[in-house]
Structure formats: C-alpha cells, structure tokens
Amino acid sequence: MVRQPYLKKGTWSRDEDQADCLYWLQRSGKSSRLRWMNYLRPNIRRGNFTREEEETIVRLQKTLGNRWSAIAARLPQRTDNDIKNYWNTRLKKRVISENKNSTAATTSTTETNSSMVENSSGADSSSMLTNILLDSPVSTIDDLLEPPAYSCFSPSGSDLVAVDDKYSMGTDNYLVSCWETQSYLEQPQMIEGLDWEAVLPNSELWHSHHQQCYDPLDDFWINPLI
DNA sequence: AAATATTCCAACCGCAACACG
DNA sequence: ACGTGTTGCGGTTGGAATATT
Numbered sequence: 001m002v003r004q005p006y007l008k009k010g011t012w013s014r015d016e017d018q019a020d021c022l023y024w025l026q027r028s029g030k031s032s033r034l035r036w037m038n039y040l041r042p043n044i045r046r047g048n049f050t051r052e053e054e055e056t057i058v059r060l061q062k063t064l065g066n067r068w069s070a071i072a073a074r075l076p077q078r079t080d081n082d083i084k085n086y087w088n089t090r091l092k093k094r095v096i097s098e099n100k101n102s103t104a105a106t107t108s109t110t111e112t113n114s115s116m117v118e119n120s121s122g123a124d125s126s127s128m129l130t131n132i133l134l135d136s137p138v139s140t141i142d143d144l145l146e147p148p149a150y151s152c153f154s155p156s157g158s159d160l161v162a163v164d165d166k167y168s169m170g171t172d173n174y175l176v177s178c179w180e181t182q183s184y185l186e187q188p189q190m191i192e193g194l195d196w197e198a199v200l201p202n203s204e205l206w207h208s209h210h211q212q213c214y215d216p217l218d219d220f221w222i223n224p225l226i
Numbered sequence: 227a228a229a230t231a232t233t234c235c236a237a238c239c240g241c242a243a244c245a246c247g
Numbered sequence: 248a249c250g251t252g253t254t255g256c257g258g259t260t261g262g263a264a265t266a267t268t
Contacts, residue, residue, distance in 0.1 A: 031237075039236080
C-alpha cells in the first residue's frame with residue numbers, strides 16, 4: 001500500500017486527543033484507531049500492574065505464547081499493547097531470572113514438590129496456584145483452545161473443574177480446586193460430596209454452566225477460570 | 227554539570243484475516 | 248471466485264525520561 005505523504009505521524013498532542021475532526025483527518029485511520037484503542041478509549045487502565053495481573057500475564061504467556069490480544073481479553077481494562085510492553089520490559093526478564101534460579105535449585109526442590117499437599121496449608125494460595133498451573137500438563141495452545149473432553153464441577157458447585165487427560169484447572173477456591181484437580185488428573189473418581197451423575201458431560205447442570213462460562217465467540221475455555 | 231547508557235512505552239510497520247461489493 | 252478496502256495483531260523502533268558514570 002502506498003503511504004500517503006501528507007499524513008502526520010509521531011506522538012499525539014493533547015489537542016489531537018480532543019478528537020477534533022481537523023486533527024484526526026491529518027492522521028491515518030489506522031493511527032487514529034490505535035490511539036483510541038490504547039489510550040483514549042474509556043475504562044482503560046494504564047501502568048501499575050497488580051501482583052495478580054502480573055501472575056496472570058506470566059501464566060497465560062506460558063500457555064498462550066505472545067498472543068497479547070488473547071491475554072488482554074482476560075485482563076479487564078488492559079490493552080494488548082500495554083501488556084506486551086510490560087512483558088517485554090519487565091516480566092520477561094523476571095521470568096528468565098526466576099527460571100535460572102529454579103533450575104539452579106532443581107535438586108533441592110524435587111523433594112519439596114513431592115510433599116506439597118502436606119505443606120500447602122500455610123502457603124500463599126495465589127502463588128501456589130501459579131506454581132501448579134505452570135507445572136500442569138498444559139503445554140500447547142491446542143490444549144487450551146478445545147474444551148476438555150471431560151469435565152465436572154467441584155463439590156461446592158461454584159468451582160468449575162475441567163478434567164481430561166491433558167489438563168485441569170480450578171477457579172475460585174484455589175487450593176481446594178487444585179488439589180481436587182491433582183486427584184482427578186491421576187484418576188478421575190468420586191470424591192466426597194460430588195454428584196457425578198449430575199455433573200457429567202451433557203447433563204443439564206453441565207450445559208447450564210458451560211453456557212455461562214464458555215464464550216463461543218472467543219472460542220476459549222479458561223475464561224471462567226481467571 | 228555534562229555526557230553516556232539504559233529503560234520504558236507510544237506508535238509505526240507489515241502481514242493476515244475478514245468484510246463487502 | 249475475485250479484488251479491494253478495512254481491521255486486528257504481533258514485532259519492532261524512535262525518542263523521551265531516567266539512571267549512571
């Protein structure tokens with residue numbers, strides 16, 4: 001496409017942000033759209049990422065790769081550009097550094113992992129969840145794009161626990177869901193208080209929960225899990 | 227205080243997918 | 248089915264701000 005030489009480029013001024021048509025006509029539609037999407041749009045949050053947001057980005061980047069728009073869809077009010085910048089300038093370095101540290105400490109942590117259940121009660125639930133998910137069998141984008149072959153609900157009824165032979169995740173009650181998940185992964189079987197008949201795929205409850213949690217437009221399964 | 231290096235992020239670029247006639 | 252314009256995305260860059268020497 002031939003670039004139009006009269007179009008203005010570079011940083012936007014405050015006047016231009018006032019959406020005056022004369023100014024906007026000097027910019028390409030693409031530039032105007034980008035400015036709107038990343039800066040002027042209502043309900044945009046910029047900077048000051050919370051710890052939870054950081055962990056979400058790290059986790060999703062690990063599973064989705066650099067699909068910033070998909071990641072942004074799970075972080076309300078954040079733009080893909082902002083997330084991408086934040087990852088490239090800060091989180092990537094941190095993750096690399098942490099990976100180096102964890103590699104160095106692999107030998108000493110092997111035993112710790114095997115006794116995680118016993119030690120979980122006093123641990124920080126948020127980082128515990130991250131650790132579990134990072135170590136979970138979700139290894140490719142395809143693992144996440146397809147609904148699980150098999151799913152159920154936790155005994156509480158509000159936690160969705162998706163189970164198949166590839167992955168599982170928990171929702172609002174991190175530890176309970178995760179530990180249930182750990183159990184399911186090894187061998188899906190009845191646990192206390194769970195009505196398997198009611199939650200098995202294609203049951204009424206199963207369908208109602210899927211309608212609420214699975215966004216067919218987004219074609220993504222883990223929406224309710226964040 | 228000045229020069230230089232580094233960090234951060236807004237915006238650009240090119241490509242692919244999509245919409246529409 | 249095809250061509251053209253538009254939209255959305257991710258990689259990259261330029262320059263302002265900040266830190267370091």
